[in-house]
Amino acid sequence: MSLFKGNLLAIIGFIIISIILFVAIFAPLLSPFDPNYIDINSILLPPSYDHFMGTDGLGRDVLSRMLYGARISLFVGFVAVGIATLIGIFLGSIAGFYGGWLDSIIMRLVDIMLSIPSFFLILAVIAFLTPSIWNIMIVIGLTSWMGVTRLVRAEFLSLRQRDYVLASIVMGTSNTKVITKHLLPNSLTPIIVSSVLGIASAVLIESGLSFLGLGVQAPTASWGNILTDGKEYIQFAWWLSLFPGLAILVTVLGYNLLGEGLRDVLDPKNK
Amino acid sequence: MLIGISLISFFIMHLAPGDITSSEAAFNPKASEESRQKLRELYNLDKPVIIQYGLWLKRMVELDFGNSFASHQRPVLWEKKDGKGNVIKGLIQESLPITLLINLIGIFLIFSVSIVLGTISAVKQNSIVDKSITFFIFVAFAIPGFWLALLLMYWTGVVNQWLPISGLHSLDYKSFSEVGQFFDLLKHLILPVSISMLSGLAGISLYVRNGMLDVLHQDFITTARSKGLKEKNVIFTHALKNAILPLITIIGLSIPGLIGGSVIAESIFAIPGMGKLFYDSVLMRDFPVIMGILTIGSVLTLIGTLIADIGYAWADPRIRKGLVK
Numbered sequence: 001m002s003l004f005k006g007n008l009l010a011i012i013g014f015i016i017i018s019i020i021l022f023v024a025i026f027a028p029l030l031s032p033f034d035p036n037y038i039d040i041n042s043i044l045l046p047p048s049y050d051h052f053m054g055t056d057g058l059g060r061d062v063l064s065r066m067l068y069g070a071r072i073s074l075f076v077g078f079v080a081v082g083i084a085t086l087i088g089i090f091l092g093s094i095a096g097f098y099g100g101w102l103d104s105i106i107m108r109l110v111d112i113m114l115s116i117p118s119f120f121l122i123l124a125v126i127a128f129l130t131p132s133i134w135n136i137m138i139v140i141g142l143t144s145w146m147g148v149t150r151l152v153r154a155e156f157l158s159l160r161q162r163d164y165v166l167a168s169i170v171m172g173t174s175n176t177k178v179i180t181k182h183l184l185p186n187s188l189t190p191i192i193v194s195s196v197l198g199i200a201s202a203v204l205i206e207s208g209l210s211f212l213g214l215g216v217q218a219p220t221a222s223w224g225n226i227l228t229d230g231k232e233y234i235q236f237a238w239w240l241s242l243f244p245g246l247a248i249l250v251t252v253l254g255y256n257l258l259g260e261g262l263r264d265v266l267d268p269k270n271k
Numbered sequence: 272m273l274i275g276i277s278l279i280s281f282f283i284m285h286l287a288p289g290d291i292t293s294s295e296a297a298f299n300p301k302a303s304e305e306s307r308q309k310l311r312e313l314y315n316l317d318k319p320v321i322i323q324y325g326l327w328l329k330r331m332v333e334l335d336f337g338n339s340f341a342s343h344q345r346p347v348l349w350e351k352k353d354g355k356g357n358v359i360k361g362l363i364q365e366s367l368p369i370t371l372l373i374n375l376i377g378i379f380l381i382f383s384v385s386i387v388l389g390t391i392s393a394v395k396q397n398s399i400v401d402k403s404i405t406f407f408i409f410v411a412f413a414i415p416g417f418w419l420a421l422l423l424m425y426w427t428g429v430v431n432q433w434l435p436i437s438g439l440h441s442l443d444y445k446s447f448s449e450v451g452q453f454f455d456l457l458k459h460l461i462l463p464v465s466i467s468m469l470s471g472l473a474g475i476s477l478y479v480r481n482g483m484l485d486v487l488h489q490d491f492i493t494t495a496r497s498k499g500l501k502e503k504n505v506i507f508t509h510a511l512k513n514a515i516l517p518l519i520t521i522i523g524l525s526i527p528g529l530i531g532g533s534v535i536a537e538s539i540f541a542i543p544g545m546g547k548l549f550y551d552s553v554l555m556r557d558f559p560v561i562m563g564i565l566t567i568g569s570v571l572t573l574i575g576t577l578i579a580d581i582g583y584a585w586a587d588p589r590i591r592k593g594l595v596k
Contacts (some may be wrong), residue, residue: 115572116565119531120549124561127553204415208535211417212550227418234425241425245418252413 010261016254024070031064036219044237054239056229065221066243072222073251076137076206077199083141085195088148093179095149096156107153110146118143122205123214131214140202151194155187189266193259200255207248223248362548363563370537370544373460374529377468378522385472386515389479393514394506396484404476411473416532420466420539427462435459459542467536471525478521482514516587523579527572 023030032052039059047054053062095106121143129135159165165182173181209215210224211231218225223244230241392404427434435458486492487510495505533546541547545564552560 115527115569115576117527117531117568117572119528119534120565120568123534123549123553124565127556200413204413207415208417211415212535212538214553227421231421234421235429238425241418241421245415245422248415248418249410249413252415253409256409256412 007261007264009257010265013254013257013259013261016250017258020070020074020251020254023067024074027067027071031061031067033061033064035060035064035068035221037061044233044240046237047239053243054237056226056237056240057233062226062239062243065226066223066247068221069223069226069244070247070251072133072216072220073203073206073248076133076140076216077202077255079137080140080144080202080206081195081198083138084145084198085148085191087141087145089152089184089191091145092149092152093156093183096153097160097175097179097183103153106149110149113143113146119205119208122209123212126209126214131209131217133216133220136206136209136215140205144198144202147194147198148191151190152187155190156183159183159186193263193266196255196259196262200252200259203248203252203255207244362560363545363567366543366545366548367567369542370530370533370546373464373467373533373536373542373544374526376460376464377471377529380464381468381471381475382518382522385476385479386511386518388476390483390506390511390514392476392480393483393487405480408473408477411469414469416466416469417535417539419469420462420536423462423466424539434461463536463540463542466539467529467532470532471529474525475518475521479514479518482517483510486510486514516583519582519586520579523576523582526575527568530568530571 032050037060039055041059042051042055043059044057045051045055045059051061051063053066056062056065091106091109095103122139125139125143126135129139160183165178168178168182206215207222207224207227210222211227213225213228215224216222226244227241230237230244233240388404388408392401395401492505492510495509496502500509530546533544534550535546536542537544537546538550545568548560549564551557552564
């Protein structure tokens with residue numbers, strides 16, 4: 001925590017994310033009911049002592065579903081961004097280190113991917129692959145690596161000119177070793193920051209897809225598909241719409257604050 | 272560039288397990304293997320992928336994206352005459368103007384509101400006003416558009432009945448005068464436009480604020496102040512011009528996001544634009560329409576970027592005269 005000293009926003013972000021991590025990990029212990037247990041006798045109950053966030057159209061406990069939904073959104077966020085970051089580091093290193101025609105090809109590919117509206121691309125692929133949590137993670141990952149690629153390439157281009165890197169190359173260190181020992185560790189800060197911000201947008205995309213019915217499929221609970229139910233019952237059951245939306249809002253806000261905070265803290269120029 | 276886009280959109284379509292014949296067979300249990308084969312021949316699905324791509328590319332150069340699988344063979348892009356000489360309008364031809372209208376209004380509003388917010392925030396740095404604007408920006412970034420859309424629909428449409436919550440026209444709009452029709456359209460556009468501009472607004476306000484802060488600390492601003500110019504002049508004539516210049520590029524870059532965002536806004540508010548058309552086609556596995564929209568969407572993005580580049584050169588004399596690259 002001393003890392004964030006004096007950076008209030010980053011601390012708030014850190015706390016929010018820690019709470020969500022905790023909730024997601026211990027969801028089975030924390031949730032009062034089985035998230036998929038259908039109870040015909042308690043359909044659309046408003047929030048009460050038994051059901052803190054009420055029940056949905058099938059009598060399932062919304063709080064339990066929200067807790068399990070936290071798992072999904074966390075999981076999708078981390079895996080999707082993991083995929084994107086790995087691709088980005090790989091392509092960005094090649095482009096930035098070797099330059100030349102490899103660089104041109106990779107950067108053209110980045111330009112092409114950037115000019116296709118990404119939500120269209122994701123929707124198209126998802127619909128054709130039949131929606132499932134794995135497909136969503138892979139597709140979000142495969143359509144959001146361009147930023148990291150550009151970032152890594154730019155870092156490498158400037159780091160390559162440093163004396164210590166040149167010295168290491170002259171001494172005959174292998175290219176792979178120069179990349180992994182010298183270049184990558186020194187460009188880690190912006191990569192971390194952009195990954196944290198990337199998780200925020202992955203969470204938003206996942207919930208959007210689930211909301212449209214093209215994401216995580218019922219009966220698995222996700223904040224997005226609880227909201228789809230909320231849309232059906234919006235006139236009678238405000239709690240079905242309010243809580244999942246708030247959860248998404250707070251989570252995304254948390255990642256954004258943490259990311260911006262990390263940028264300020266880790267960037268020596270800001271000190 | 273265009274070829275790359277066309278390759279990618281074509282490639283995606285062929286990732287798909289199952290083809291149109293399987294979904295048509297699902298609707299019609301009587302479809303035999305023979306009739307499926309006929310369907311495949313009709314749409315050239317029996318030929319090798321490379322040849323399909325070649326055929327598709329050739330028609331694309333002629334701006335012919337083929338006919339929709341799902342909606343009674345309607346042309347994807349532009350109107351055509353059928354055998355009896357009736358003109359059938361293209362699907363994209365009908366829906367694109369609506370999406371463009373929403374997004375152009377959106378971009379215009381984003382531009383004007385974010386300049387105001389960003390400037391106020393920067394000029395009063397660290398004041399209460401600045402803090403609340405920054406807070407608003409962070410929240411607007413994080414808020415899921417479809418959730419806000421739901422709440423707004425409920426609040427303004429169901430509880431209070433101030434605004435219509437779906438479609439582009441009221442049921443009886445044909446009975447209105449032209450002015451009445453215009454205001455009817457405007458009323459229907461308020462919610463979708465505000466939803467689709469929200470995250471863009473947040474990003475660009477933040478951008479204006481940071482740009483403005485940078486500029487305000489530069490020497491020429493100190494010069495302007497010390498030669499006794501009024502603070503109003505310093506900010507509006509000297510600082511603002513320099514701070515908002517990069518916005519032209521940023522707006523160009525945000526076009527793909529705006530177009531992509533229209534899927535959610537249009538399907539929630541049942542607006543017959545390109546986003547909704549895309550969503551419906553995805554559900555129907557309507558290959559030609561999906562490919563057409565992916566391509567048109569990307570072309571729009573390229574045009575946007577091009578306009579942004581030209582606009583930048585026009586606005587910045589340093590680039591126009593080739594002083595800076």
